[in-house]
Amino acid sequence: MSGITYVRGDATVPSVKGVKIVAHVCNDMGGWGKGFVLAVSRRWPEPEAAYRTWHRGRAGNDFGLGAVQLVQVERYVWVANMIGQRGTRTGSKGAPVRYEAIDTALARLAGHARDLGASVHMPRIGCGLAGGTWSRVEPLITGRLTAQGIPVTVYDHGD
Numbered sequence: 028m029s030g031i032t033y034v035r036g037d038a039t040v041p042s043v044k045g046v047k048i049v050a051h052v053c054n055d056m057g058g059w060g061k062g063f064v065l066a067v068s069r070r071w072p073e074p075e076a077a078y079r080t081w082h083r084g085r086a087g088n089d090f091g092l093g094a095v096q097l098v099q100v101e102r103y104v105w106v107a108n109m110i111g112q113r114g115t116r117t118g119s120k121g122a123p124v125r126y127e128a129i130d131t132a133l134a135r136l137a138g139h140a141r142d143l144g145a146s147v148h149m150p151r152i153g154c155g156l157a158g159g160t161w162s163r164v165e166p167l168i169t170g171r172l173t174a175q176g177i178p179v180t181v182y183d184h185g186d
Contacts, residue, residue, distance in 0.1 A: 122158025
């Protein structure tokens, strides 16, 4: 039992009460324009703008693999931009997903969720364009979030 709740639906519309963090994985190249980020941008402009500013200022901030940027988009909703993939293409080093970076980002996310008293909502992070496998990502979420008592809902997009 992973402690993760699985539902069909849109992770940008979490239907629970209380403070919510919508978490997703971004690349370390400043690219925003494919995959789940499109759904995020359709709903709220702030996460993309914050990510692009964060990337532009990366020489003087923590932007990089494993980093997390929290952006408040509604009174009770935050978006967590988590840097968990190296680049955007599969190459000689394999798929862009970086499991260690996702693990580090989830550990940081857990601190934010605890501070805010928030539940966490996400698609199957790292498994779309990043090329990761859920069997590798799910235990990271379980270890970093649900094992700490943080409620997590994973959304599979309904057709």
